[in-house]
Amino acid sequence: MSLPPGFLDELRNRLSLTDVVGRKVMWDQRKSNAGKGDMWAPCPFHHEKTASFHVNDKDGYYYCFGCHAKGDAITFVRETENVSFMEAIEILAREAGMPIPERDPQAQKQADKRSQLAEINEVANRFFRLNLSQQGGAQARAYLDRRGMKPETRERFEIGYAPPGNALLRALKDQGISVEMAIEAGVVAKPDDGRDPYDFYRDRITFPIRDARGRLISFGGRAMDPNARAKYLNGPERLLFDKGAALYNHGPARAGCGKGQVLVVAEGYMDVIAMAEAGFDATVAPLGTAITERQLQLMWRMSDEPVIALDGDKAGLRAAFRLIDLAMPLLQAGKGLRFGILPEGQDPDELIKAKGREAMQEVLDGALPMVALLWRRETEGKVFDSPERRAALDKSLRDAIRPIADPSIKGHYGEILKDMRFELFRGKRSEQQGGGGERRAWTPGKGRFNGGRFGKGPAVPTEGLKASLIVSGDETQADLMREAVVLAVLVKNPGLALDFLSQLEALQPRTEDHAALLHALLTHAEVEDADELHEKILNDVGRGPLDRLLSHPHVQITPPVRKPDREVAQMCLTEELAKLKARRGYKAELDEGLVDLLAAEDEKVTWRLRQAAEARNKATKAEAEDKTEFDTAENGLELSRDERDAFRALLNRIAPEGQK
Known part of the structure; x- marks a missing residue:
């Protein structure tokens, strides 16, 4: 206007x-x-x-x-x-004392009608409040007493009681209010079958619903009859009332937010009242339905990060999970949601009455960001013990965050979910590789132990093992080249990272440049435009690492880098990642065997060496075309000279006398 x-x-x-x-x-x-x-x-x-x-x-x-x-x-x-x-x-x-300038005649007419309807609701509210205090409201007062609602709270929230029958309709007629206007206000109903109009609220405790400006737009009603068709009933949607665009306790909650309180979203009227009694004035509730987009926008106008405090039962969690999908497309920088998970079987009213204000404050202080609840929704109660199930999780997470419009927010969601996924699967690998007894962790390439105690095996000097802990320079360089090829193929063929997520996350790059590039590629895995991906990687890691990667001659001659082609790129990635996995699996097996050699009994040694040999065979078969200078053992195992000397020294040290 x-x-x-x-x-x-x-x-x-x-x-x-x-x-x-x-x-x-x-x-x-x-x-x-x-x-x-x-x-x-x-x-x-x-x-x-x-x-x-x-x-x-x-x-x-x-x-x-x-x-x-x-x-x-x-x-x-x-x-x-x-x-x-x-x-x-x-x-x-x-x-x-200044009149607001009038709008156009039609708009003014609508505004006048809204004012009339709001006044009819005020008349009804006075009637309901009077009835609560009279003899007919004794049962309603007893119920409120059992719920622990103080008399001053009833006054503050204007709680009333609608008696049975059509007493309100008669009272409105006595004040000259037409039945048609009472129906339009929502306090009187007219059946579709032509029967006489009747009171919309009958034998119910009433809760006035006011908009942000304080206009009384409708009522909520709580049935006193336990067999009533609806326990809670909101007024019908009319000119004045749209329940999907209104919030209970909107005005007082907005004032509370203005004083610095966090906005809390509870489920029902009694929850809001209990929260306000406990000092949480900035509390609202949707009106009997799931939270709508318009209600969410109203909340964000009051607070940048409302806390959703729904009941701690399955229904409350389902409502929270549905809200995630509603909120995803609407997220903006600085505008989000947090979720306060209440104890199972309790709502805010019950929690405050049972454990006091401090318990509710703990729930609000520990409220989870939406990304954490999204992760819980997609993983809780599920087992990811196969590649197919893990791939299904990847897909569900991508589908969940795809509606986010803001690319920065989507990128951060993807990054956090990737970290959670890594922790989940790393934890499973640790459990699988665990077992009884205390083990020491070996840091490959570091030449040191990370803790633990030596076992009861024979004391073997470490000097004789040094040669076996050295990865030859040729092999290290080959690994770096394979990493570079993998990263360059992903840069030049955007979107392919999604097909190799699990292998890429387990890659463990050997240089900081490669680690930074891999992180950027995984963060922007969904980007399918080459120019856009190139720009995002530059923003994340700078020009140096990317230029160094793409300028290497070995990378430049790789077919899917020189001429991007999705099918050729898939074949190349499959081959190179398999070679890297085989070589590093062999090296990890060898390192673990050397650790056990220091602590284990003699009979374990040959088994561990055989495991290392088998892993080495797999690695060398996968990379036969990349051979450098190898010797061949009698059993067909191809060994580099350093490895041959190391194994020979080990066998000489542990073999019984007479068998050397």
Whole structure:
């Protein structure tokens, strides 16, 4: 809505900024000079003890020397009341006695009708509240007493009681309100079969539902009859009420957020009331349905990161899981959700009554980010003991975050989920490789133990083993070249990383450049445009590592790098990753065997050496075309000279006398 020229200036001139601000602060009388309109107070926007918040009433301007908040009367109302610009104008205009400029005639007619409907609801609300206090409301009062709702809380939330029959309809007629307007307001219903109109709320405790501006737009009703068709009932959707675009306790919660409280989203009316009684004023609830997109947008207007505190049962978790899918396409930088998981079988009302405010505060303090709940949804109760199941998890995670529109947010989600996936599968590998007894961890290539104690095997000097711990320079260089080829093929053929995720995550690059490039490729695995992928990698790792990778002659002659082709690239990656896995499997087996050799009994040695030999055979068969200079043992095992000498030294040291 556009305002006529001069309206805002007139509004500011009619108001005293000191009066507007004075409703929210306590002036420091020693520093302030009311006669000159020079006022000081502790800042309402951040917690402090000194008076650093300055109001210049003459200029109509405020400024905080602590947090640097600044603005005029309109800005102050917007920030402290957490309202929109036009809502702030309406608040100040009412205070200044200025009428808001009229809109076009049709819009004005609709606005007038809404005001009439809201007034009818106010009449109904007074009727309900009166009935709660009379004899007919004794059963309802007893129920509220059992729920622990204090009389002052009933007044604060305007709790009422709708008696059986059509008492409200008669009362509205007595005040000259037509049946048609009562039906439009939602407090009277008319059957489709032509029967007479009747009270919409009958024998129910009533909860007024107000919008952010305080207009009474509908009611919620809690049935007193345990056999009622619906335990809770919201008013019908009409001109004034759209339950998918409204929140219970919206106005007070918005004011609480303006004071710095976190916005909490509970499930029902009684949860909101219990939270407010415990001091959590910034609490809202959807109106009997799953949270809608419009409600989510209303929440984000109040708070950047609302905490969803749904019941700790399966239904509450299912609602939270559905909300994840709703929120994904709407995520923006700084706008997210957290989830407070309540103890199973308890809602906020029950938790507060059982364990007090502190227990609820712990739930809010421990609220999980949405990515953690997404991971729980996709993994809880599932077993990933096969490549097919792990691939299914990869697909479900990609599908879940695909709707995120913001590329930066999507990238961070992918990165965090990749780390969680790595931890999950690494943990499983550790369990599989575990077993009884205490073992020592060997760091390949480091030449040291990471802890543990030596066993009872024969004491074998380590000097004789040094040769076997050395990977020849030719083999190290071959590994680096294979890594480079793999990375370059992925850079030039975007989208292929998704087909090799598990192998790539287990790659363990040998250089920092390769590690950085691999991390970037996995982060942007879904990118399918070559130029876009190239740009994202440059942003992540810089030009140096990428230029060094692509400029190497061995990389440049690789067919799918020289001329990108998805099918050829898949074949190349399959081959190179298999060779790397075979060689590194052999090396890991050899290192583990050497560790056991220091601690094990003699009879274990030959078994471990045989395992190393078999692993070596697999590695050398896969890379026969890449041979350098090898010797061949009698059993067909191809050994480098360093390895041959090392094995010979080991066998000479451990063989019994007479068999050397």
